[in-house]
Amino acid sequence: MSVQELKTELAALSETERAEVSAFLFHLRHASDPDYQTAVQRRMEDKNPSHWLTIDELESRLDGR
Helix, strand or coil, rough: CCCCHHHHHCCCHHHHHHHHHHHHHHHHHHHHHHHHHHHHHHHHHCCHHHHHHCCCHHHHHHHHC
């Protein structure tokens, strides 16, 4: 299957299906990147609440995509 065929098939997917494919591609891109894995692990282990986002801050960042 060519890249163009993939694009055509992806365009026909529902919004939910495209979100799933997008998440899968994101996973593939970062799965073998040790620097990314280290950064995610460091953030997950951060116990300092001053480094965390509030729900409002998160929503504001998402709105500004």
